[in-house]
Amino acid sequence: MAAPVLRSGFPGRRWALAWIDDCSRLRSGSQIGPISNWARRQSSVAQPSLHTAQKPRKGEHKWAAVVGLEIHAQISSNSKLFSGAQVCFAAPPNSLVSYFDASLPGTLPVLNRRCVEAAVMAGLALNCHINKKSLFDRKHYFYSDLPAGYQITQQRLPIATNGHLTYSIYLGKKHSQVTTKTVRIKQIQLEQDSGKSLHDDLRSQTLIDLNRAGIGLLEVVLEPDLCCGEEAALAVRELQLILQALGASQANMAEGQLRVDANISVHHPGEALGVRTEVKNLNSLRFLAKAIDYEIQRQITELENGGEILNETRSFDYKRGCTMPMRDKEGKQDYRFMPEPNLPPLVLYDDTSVPPDADPQQVISIDRLRDMLPELPSATRERLVQQYGMLPEHSFALLNEVGLLEFFQNVIKETRAEPKKVTNWVLNTFLCYLKHQNLAVSESPVTPSALAELLDLLDSKAISSSAAKQVFEELWRGEGKTAAQIVSEQQLELIQDEEALEELCQATIEGHPQVVMDVKKRNPKAINKLVGLVRKASLSRADPALIKEILEKKLSL
């Protein structure tokens, strides 16, 4: 019978480097610590032990929350899942709509090869079983931005099943302990996105934009293995990094390329699961964590007050920080699933099963895609730890910003400075400046080479680290001067002449007899004070370690 017919739709770009990750946008302040900022920030809002923190009253058990997620990721592809219409964010309304997307009668779906490849790669990266044969179904409901009256999805036999996602969570007061956790993945399915409805309440009309209608989505269904907002947010963050690494999705939540629905229930451990609610359309990690934790607390409070939980859909009101029941006029929907008759089963091959006479354009080999998998975030982190002796939390921080790892690696390539020093400069100084001005790595005025040159000067002890900070600030102004130029213009070189330094030390000793007395009395702070005085006299151009050495010799300590 008929073979599946695939269109080619290659991705706009494989790496989403130019996009600014929404969660980094949301972060503010310049308090950049050595660990994952995301986790740190979350800790202030997520209250991870919220539910367990409930002190059990007499005769009561603790509550446990059960959280499952459904994640929709827009596939990064030039064209839509079943039509040749272009995919582009923020194009003029209804400018990217094919006859099929508008559901003109007689039009038929044609599967986009690129979307299938993205789904297989995501399945492989998430340790799923890839189904060699998967099916498409119609899911029916009437909505103004769903022109066909049904969505094509994979309800019966999805492309990938039974995987798992490993993510890390931070424990301890300072979040310095990293523990890995695993959430099972039930399935990954290919489906169509809907259009957008814009309700104009004033004129009581609805405007429909079909640019989004028919864009390929990966629906990733997580088993309910999560227990709080923080876990959910961290798991989604890891998934986001994986999809970005694969080039499967730009996964930018602010642009709606990654959308999360959460299923939440609470129960007493050892007892049956509670009735669950679904919180829909969570479009930032912060709101995801907040909404889940709010909903857990709401359900506990409701149940403890003798109320009951309704199986309902709720939305998160981010202004008020709470979840609200969604108006659902139709009540319970029956989606009347039916096989999509216009698409033959999607058949995938491996190296052993590719038919010899097959048209290569019509064959997708799982083995070939496996060979093409890029390094995944977990492996990258491991490599960073191995290769540079980096702390695990530093490796997380480097991957947490789009483009930061690449920046780091470029600095490493060009500098003689120790990786540890580079890590510190990139994660503290550099990232701190970016955050302060709310810039993406790609928007940085300081290039990797400029930073590398600066670190070389520091490494060769040509300048002090405080002078280096000064130089960095100059570099950040982006006036086109090199680090060496700035150092020489501002006379920031360390005094290399040891005799001159000795004279400076002698003069300071003579000028501050009281401090010298304190030093001799073994006051531990005094020697540092003396070092500071010498440095001041040198206009910060002396190496403190060397000064200390000379002073100690002179005072015969």
Place this chain on the structure above:
Amino acid sequence: MLGRTLREVSSALKQGHITPTELCKKCLSLIKKTKYLNAYITVSEEVALKQAEESEKRYKQGQSLGDLDGIPVAVKDNFSTSGIETTCASNMLKGYLPPYNATVVQRLLDQGALLMGKTNLDEFAMGSGSTDGVFGPVKNPWTYSKQYRERSRQDAQEDSHWLITGGSSGGSAAAVAAFTCFAALGSDTGGSTRNPAAHCGTVGFKPSYGLVSRHGLIPLVNSMDVPGIFTRCVDDTAIVLGVLAGHDPKDSTTVNDPVKPTTLPSVPDVSGLCIGIPKEYLVPELSSEIRSLWSQAADLFEAEGARVIEVCLPHTCYSIVCYHVLCTSEVASNMARFDGLQYGHRSAVDMSSTEALYAATRQEGFNDVVKGRILSGNFFLLKENYENYFVKAQKVRRLIVNDFVNVFGSGVDVLLTPTTLTQAVPYLEFIKEDNRTRSAQDDIFTQAVNMAGLPAVNVPVALSSQGLPIGLQLIGRAFCDQQLLTVAKWFEKQVQFPVIQLQDLMDDGSLVPENGKLTSGSLTQ
């Protein structure tokens, strides 16, 4: 000239005996003259004349595009035609101008065919009479034939006793039968091409599912729909099929394999073939005339040296009810897009909410047959019913497919069956039963073929005692369309089906008998 076959007129065009414009004008004039048949919903006169003009230029420059260049054709009004109204005979799509051509339409136009117009049908092709469209019923041209007038009872000749064409592609069948075009496209989901072909005395061919693109055909049942071909002889069908068949990147259910040319041998041979006669098709409701013709036809094959055997398709009796479940389920789904928002009818009545708008639009836009099928289909797809109805029907469909697989696997080459239970009936008779009952009766011999995706063809065989056409159906192996048509060509040659004698057309010389086919055939009652 109009009475000729496509192949004959094509060679007349090539030899310059007639120009495309002359031919086009003759057809347009005949369309006007036979307006009372209600075969056409839209006559695309300007488009056709323009196309004829271009065709004429090509002929003058010796750059004819092939056999179809300059040939007037008609297309059922459920195929999308760019810029030409496509209504599906429904209020829902009145005024709808598709922005694109269905692949089959495009392929005809690419070969230089002239599009005369869009033909009438049952609303959204749901029916077996071509009586349930918003533009009124199609009248069978045989009602007005000399043969029928002479042989039928006096009271049957009153104007109110006109005959139906069968359906749902009755407009296309009537258009070909009344010589207003040389080929027409129909669609065939449960018999919608073969049934009216049988009642109107034309060849009606349903290709293998997957051989011809459905892109642009407004669907009834996606998993069974195929574009059908009406012509006045089997060779003409082969010419049209040759143009239409083949992979279409816009229809993922079309096969990738390269299609072989569909030229039929000039002297077809059926000796050595095995012809199966399915015993389940011998039902009590079958008219004795058709039964007798069926048996005579089997004898013809046997006399030619074919092996004729009785075969068993044991699940045939479950077919029609299974078809009903699958058909209505897909209908419910396919009709969901007609909500008045993007295109087509939009109710002006109630704008208080989107839901109210949907309800009013669909209430006004669809007839009761469509609404009834949407309701039953949605019922079958409900979560609580899905396993018991839809899944079960799919399983039965598999059994029916296997019936055919087994028969063809046992060495049978072609099945010979009736196409319809009876000859065409008068409209007044037909509407005594509702659409659902009629469809169940009329699709009895045809819809199982759609469930199995097989090729099948109605070959007009003889006139009944009342002077009305009777057709028999040949069913072939999947994708053995050429073999099927070869057998059909041989059969057609044996039976010598008489040409319709339309009195008013004979009178003005439009139709001069040219090939002696007006003599009675060899299979007469």
